[in-house]
Amino acid sequence: MDIQISQMSKGDRDVRPVAPAAVMSREQLILQLSATSGPTYLQAGLRALASYAGATHYLLVRCDFIQESGLDFVVSSDWPFDLVRRLASELTSGYGRIGELEKCMSLFQPNLASLPDDLELPQGVGRQYYALTFNVGRTRFSLLLLTREAVSLSSERLRDAGLLAGYLASCTRCFEDKLERDFDLTERELECLFWIAEGKTSDEIAMILGISRNTINNYITSVMRKTATKTRSEAIAFAVRNNLV
Structure with missing residues (x-):
């Protein structure tokens, strides 16, 4: 992808402190992935891959959907939702500028990209992120992997993460039909999902719908349980992919 992406120069590599080696070895990572199963396999696996690579957050996208409207290209993510929504336009504008040969040459080659300067980031997270295509x-x-500030990641571990992310994505297709059967959101739950996708807090949604903040949080918890997601961002991404909002 060519969205403000540039390979690190030798000078950049010399001045950037390298992230400490992750405690988890490749063998331990594979054992952890093998022990995980069920509808949350993809999310748990991606969290393990991000940790193995030394990243703080992961975002898995489908490149063939990037130029579609909305956020249908998001497969799974624990990035803050506002970052994903803003990054959508950056990805859309940049992905169409590169040819098919360049896209093929970029497979499993870690690239470094920069988020827009006006985006608010989680505390301690750097503005640059790594992109691996497979x-x-x-x-x-x-x-796409976020890292801590002023930290670079091992190319070898990034390539491992890309290879295993491909394995995860291929293995989780068997869960798609089950997920679609399992979730059945109520009208109120869909309303809450819509408003958190619009960036509203629980207090703001409570004022809009005229019910208590605790009730709103209960609805949102129920949404995440039914969609097998762990965070609001994951629930929203799931809802967008399934045309629920």
């Missing part, structure tokens, strides 16, 4: 069958994916 194929699952004919479908191309990108794994």
Whole structure:
């Protein structure tokens, strides 16, 4: 992808402190992935891959959907939702500028990208992120990883993460039908999902809907349980992919 992406120069690598090696070894990572199963397999696996690579947050996207409207390209993410929504326009404008040969040459090659300067980031998270592109069958994916400030990641561990992310994406297809059968959101839950997708807090949604903040939080908790997601951002991404909001 060519969205403010540039390979690090030798000078950059010399001045950037390298992230401490992750405690988890490659063998331990594979054992952890093998022990995980069920509808949350993809999310748990991506969290493990991010940790193994030394990243703080992961975002898995489908490249063939990037130029579609909305956030349908998001497969799974624990990035703050506002970051994902803003990054959508950056990805859309940049992905169409590069040719198919360049896209193929970028497979499993870690690239460094920069988020827009006006975005508010979680405390301690750097403005640059890593992008890894890989194929699952004919479908191309990108794994985008946020890191701590002034930290660079090992290219070898990033390539491992890309390879295993492809494995995860191929293995979780068998869960898609089950997930679609399992969630059944009420009208109120859908309303709450819509408003958190609009960036509203629980207090603001409570004022809009005329019910208590605790009730709103209960609805949101129920949404995350039914959609097998762990955070509001993941619930929103799931809802967008399934045309729920």
